[in-house]
Each structure stands twice: as structure tokens, then as C-alpha cells.
Amino acid sequence: MNATVNIVCYKWKELANGEHPLMICICKDGKRKYKSLGVSIHPQFWDFKKNKPKRNCPNKDQIETLITEKIKEYSKQIIEFKAESKDFTVATLVEKVNVSIHRLTVKQLLDNEFERLRKEGRLKYASTYKELKTSLLDFNKHLDIYFSEIDVNWLKNYEVWLRGKGLGDNSIGVRFRTLRALYNKAVSENIVKAEYYPFRIYKVSKLHKETIKRSITKSDVELIINYNTGHEYTQLAIDLFYFSYLSGGINFVDIAYLTRDNIIDNRLIYTRKKTKKLIKLPIQDKALSIIEKYKSSNSYFFPILSAFHKTDVQKANRVNKVLAIINRNLKMIGEELNLPIDLTTYVARHTYATVLKRSGVNTSIISESLGHSSEKVTQIYLDSFENSQIDEAMKNLL
Structure with a gap:
């Protein structure tokens, strides 16, 4: 049985202000599950036949955008399950879409990693994170940004900036490999969604040049x-x-x-x-x-x-x-x-x-x-x- 995803104004629950929560309703194999959108609406502003806000609904555009994005997330995950020939339940679908994201900035995770490595006594490796932080602050002026903001264009601009500083491929490569390791950490700890990962397109390997062999007889x-x-x-x-x-x-x-x-x-x-x-x-x-x-x-x-x-x-x-x-x-x-x-x-x-x-x-x-x-x-x-x-x-x- 195919899964269906709809938005409903959950009239069975009324809030103190007289509004009802908007819920995602997922149906599959005779099972139904509701998941809150995090917003509520007064029933007079909701079209229960078309399941959408009426024209006179306050914040109509924002609510419709939220609904569209949420339905898109569920639909995309359903397609991925089907493409991989994976069966799924309503519960696993909701769980997959609603993986909790820990909102840490680039600066916060950089500082966390530096401190972890320092405590482990890996001071030389920790120094690469310190050098990366100094470089990124010089480039971006601040690091109170989320990892999703670091896209391919951002990385290309950073590379151009580093070359303008006179750095060669290997030196730039050290910065980018450290940044990639940090981004991988962010993905593994659900700080950023894997779909935002920019290093699938931006290849750090291009920055590596074989050094002269350092061996003797x-x-x-x-x-x-x-x-x-x-x-x-x-x-x-x-x-x-x-x-x-x-x-x-x-x-x-x-x-x-x-x-x-x-x-x-x-x-x-x-x-x-x-x-x-x-x-x-x-x-x-x-x-x-x-x-x-x-x-x-x-x-x-x-x-x-x-x-x-x-x-x-x-x-x-x-x-x-x-x-x-x-x-x-x-x-x-x-x-x-x-x-x-x-x-x-x-x-x-x-x-x-x-x-x-x-x-x-x-x-x-x-x-x-x-x-x-x-x-x-x-x-x-x-x-x-x-x-x-x-x-x-x-x-x-x-």
C-alpha cells in the first residue's frame, strides 16, 4: 500500500487560545500517524474541505510555505525508500524525516574538537584546528554560521582567498582536509543534514600534490x-x-x-x-x-x-x-x-x-x-x- 501525506487542522485538540494545531497525517498499511507542524490556527481561517488556510488567514504565505516544505520532506523520503527497494512503516518514515538536528555553529564545533584533541594529548593535530579557525575567521570575519551555509561556492571562494594569500596546494589542502573532517563530524552528530554535504562536488583530493620522495639508500x-x-x-x-x-x-x-x-x-x-x-x-x-x-x-x-x-x-x-x-x-x-x-x-x-x-x-x-x-x-x-x-x-x- 502506498503511503499518503496530508496536512490537517487537528480539530480534536483545542488550545487555550481557541486554535487547533496543524498536523502532518501519514497513512500506510492501515496505520495512521500524526506529527505536529509546530504551528496552530483558528478554525475560522482553515478550509477543512481543501485542507489549506483560507485567503484571510493571518500569516497565510508563511504557513503555506511551511506546509509545502514539510510535505516535500516526507515525499522525498518515500521516494528514497522506494528507490532503494526498502519497505518502511509509518513510524520509521516519521523517525527518518524528523532526525533531531543539534544546532551548533561552526565556531562551537571547532572549539569542541580542539578541546577534545587537547585533552587527549593530540596537540599537533589540535593545532590544525586552531590554524583552521584563525584562517576562517580571517576569511569570513566570524564563524557564527551553521554548516548548511558552507556550500560549494563558499568553499571555492575560500580557496581563491587562500591562494590570494600565497598558499600552495598542499598548504590549502591541509586547511580543507581539516574542514572536511569537521563537516563529517557535524554530519555524523546530526548537526547538519547529509544532503547539505558540499564535499561530494568540491573534491579536496585535487589539492594534494605528491611530495618529493624522502628516502635514501x-x-x-x-x-x-x-x-x-x-x-x-x-x-x-x-x-x-x-x-x-x-x-x-x-x-x-x-x-x-x-x-x-x-x-x-x-x-x-x-x-x-x-x-x-x-x-x-x-x-x-x-x-x-x-x-x-x-x-x-x-x-x-x-x-x-x-x-x-x-x-x-x-x-x-x-x-x-x-x-x-x-x-x-x-x-x-x-x-x-x-x-x-x-x-x-x-x-x-x-x-x-x-x-x-x-x-x-x-x-x-x-x-x-x-x-x-x-x-x-x-x-x-x-x-x-x-x-x-x-x-x-x-x-x-x-
């Missing part, structure tokens, strides 16, 4: 670890680079937080700060030697963090400060060794992946790139394979 790694220096931070830079290379390309931030609790049964076990993925890898003898070299009363393996750094902000600031020093020293080493790319801690991470691939290791265990596009996939595979397979694969590093 095994022989280059040998040159780095054999580099002679009497400078404390230069030697630390070499050791951290080598440790990362030997330990699954572990990120510098994760290295900073390693303690003796992260080694269990000769395996390095830690949870990535960025993705919250649990990583389990064999700890190699050369990596253990590097740890022993910096062994002290400090609970951390390496002289990056200490008991002095108590708050998340203090720790993040310290890690960023040391990372800058380490990368500065690595760059100097790379220049002296005439390496083909600027040497950074990330090069160790990328080299770990490419050396394994060039050694014939299956790409399902380790991918060529550990960047944003494939990093999660790589971690999933590392978690899912047997320890023996990972152990055997990592023997190819040196």
Missing part, C-alpha cells in the same frame, strides 16, 4: 651512522635517526615518550600519539645498544623529555624544540655527505619503508610510503601479521 644510512663528530647534539641526531630506521620508522614524537615500559619480551610496543594505533615490533640489538648509550636515572630512553616536563603543553613544546635542533644537525650532516635530499628524522621513517620494499618485502607488510595517504594502512598490516613475518622482514634493514 642503505649505503647512505651507513655514511650517516659512521659520521664522526664530537658535538653532543650532532651525535644524538645520528643515534635517533638510526634508532628510528631500525625500529619501524618510529616517529620522533613517539621516540621522545619511550620508557623501559615500552620493551616487553624483546619487542618494542607503543601506541602512536598521532593515530592511537598499537605498534609491536622486534627490538634489534643495535637499537638496544643505542638505548643503553643514553641510559640514565631519567625514565625516558633519550634526553628529550624529563621529570621537569609535567604538562602536555610543556612536553609538546620541549619535543618541538629538540626536534628543530635534531633536524638542523641532520641537515648539516646531509650537506657534508652530499646526500641528494635534506636530511630529517622523517627521512629515517621513509627510508625504513623503501629499503624493505626494495629488498623484496611484500607491500602488504610495509608500503613504500609512510605518509598520510598510506600510513594507517601500513600500521594495520604491521598489527595483523604474525611476529615471525615482521621479524624476518626487518632483517633486510642492514
Whole structure:
């Protein structure tokens, strides 16, 4: 049986002011359900035969617009059910159309997400939301807007504005990927209806440009670890680079937080700060030697963090400060060794992946790139394979 949707002036209920509520009446399979429109009308202004307001009805145009829009919503949902060959009841139809929308502005959700990430200790990711907010405020002047106002034209204007500021594709891409993630959050939490989602048409992927591959060869790694220096931070830079290379390309931030609790049964076990993925890898003898070299009363393996750094902000600031020093020293080493790319801690991470691939290791265990596009996939595979397979694969590093 087809569903029918009509508007009725519900004369069985009279309000204190003598008006009757206007109701949507949905009928299907012998079942009937009424849903209030949220407005009421005096019976003298309602045409009960034609089920519409009379010509002399106050606010006639607004009431007719409301009726038209509401009937359109129900009719559209009925068509979607039929197109998907889904059966439905009166109750499910009403429920689907009347999903509650939480009216949060872009600013409110941005602030909520920033605070959530900050409390989770994901300060670097939180900073992308802070940067996005600053950028959007500069562009739009205020963010007391609803997500439904961000349409394709709005996004195009924002892109043009960012280019006018001199930003390149990758920098613009970071802003848009963060904004898209925020919009996805808004859709999933019923802050905005999915039908308003602008990223089906506006493709963020067009803003991504492949960066130059940042990996070196095994022989280059040998040159780095054999580099002679009497400078404390230069030697630390070499050791951290080598440790990362030997330990699954572990990120510098994760290295900073390693303690003796992260080694269990000769395996390095830690949870990535960025993705919250649990990583389990064999700890190699050369990596253990590097740890022993910096062994002290400090609970951390390496002289990056200490008991002095108590708050998340203090720790993040310290890690960023040391990372800058380490990368500065690595760059100097790379220049002296005439390496083909600027040497950074990330090069160790990328080299770990490419050396394994060039050694014939299956790409399902380790991918060529550990960047944003494939990093999660790589971690999933590392978690899912047997320890023996990972152990055997990592023997190819040196």
C-alpha cells in the first residue's frame, strides 16, 4: 500500500487560545500517524474541505510555505525508500524525516574538537584546528554560521582567498582536509543534514600534490651512522635517526615518550600519539645498544623529555624544540655527505619503508610510503601479521 501525506487542522485538540494545531497525517498499511507542524490556527481561517488556510488567514504565505516544505520532506523520503527497494512503516518514515538536528555553529564545533584533541594529548593535530579557525575567521570575519551555509561556492571562494594569500596546494589542502573532517563530524552528530554535504562536488583530493620522495639508500644510512663528530647534539641526531630506521620508522614524537615500559619480551610496543594505533615490533640489538648509550636515572630512553616536563603543553613544546635542533644537525650532516635530499628524522621513517620494499618485502607488510595517504594502512598490516613475518622482514634493514 502506498503511503499518503496530508496536512490537517487537528480539530480534536483545542488550545487555550481557541486554535487547533496543524498536523502532518501519514497513512500506510492501515496505520495512521500524526506529527505536529509546530504551528496552530483558528478554525475560522482553515478550509477543512481543501485542507489549506483560507485567503484571510493571518500569516497565510508563511504557513503555506511551511506546509509545502514539510510535505516535500516526507515525499522525498518515500521516494528514497522506494528507490532503494526498502519497505518502511509509518513510524520509521516519521523517525527518518524528523532526525533531531543539534544546532551548533561552526565556531562551537571547532572549539569542541580542539578541546577534545587537547585533552587527549593530540596537540599537533589540535593545532590544525586552531590554524583552521584563525584562517576562517580571517576569511569570513566570524564563524557564527551553521554548516548548511558552507556550500560549494563558499568553499571555492575560500580557496581563491587562500591562494590570494600565497598558499600552495598542499598548504590549502591541509586547511580543507581539516574542514572536511569537521563537516563529517557535524554530519555524523546530526548537526547538519547529509544532503547539505558540499564535499561530494568540491573534491579536496585535487589539492594534494605528491611530495618529493624522502628516502635514501642503505649505503647512505651507513655514511650517516659512521659520521664522526664530537658535538653532543650532532651525535644524538645520528643515534635517533638510526634508532628510528631500525625500529619501524618510529616517529620522533613517539621516540621522545619511550620508557623501559615500552620493551616487553624483546619487542618494542607503543601506541602512536598521532593515530592511537598499537605498534609491536622486534627490538634489534643495535637499537638496544643505542638505548643503553643514553641510559640514565631519567625514565625516558633519550634526553628529550624529563621529570621537569609535567604538562602536555610543556612536553609538546620541549619535543618541538629538540626536534628543530635534531633536524638542523641532520641537515648539516646531509650537506657534508652530499646526500641528494635534506636530511630529517622523517627521512629515517621513509627510508625504513623503501629499503624493505626494495629488498623484496611484500607491500602488504610495509608500503613504500609512510605518509598520510598510506600510513594507517601500513600500521594495520604491521598489527595483523604474525611476529615471525615482521621479524624476518626487518632483517633486510642492514
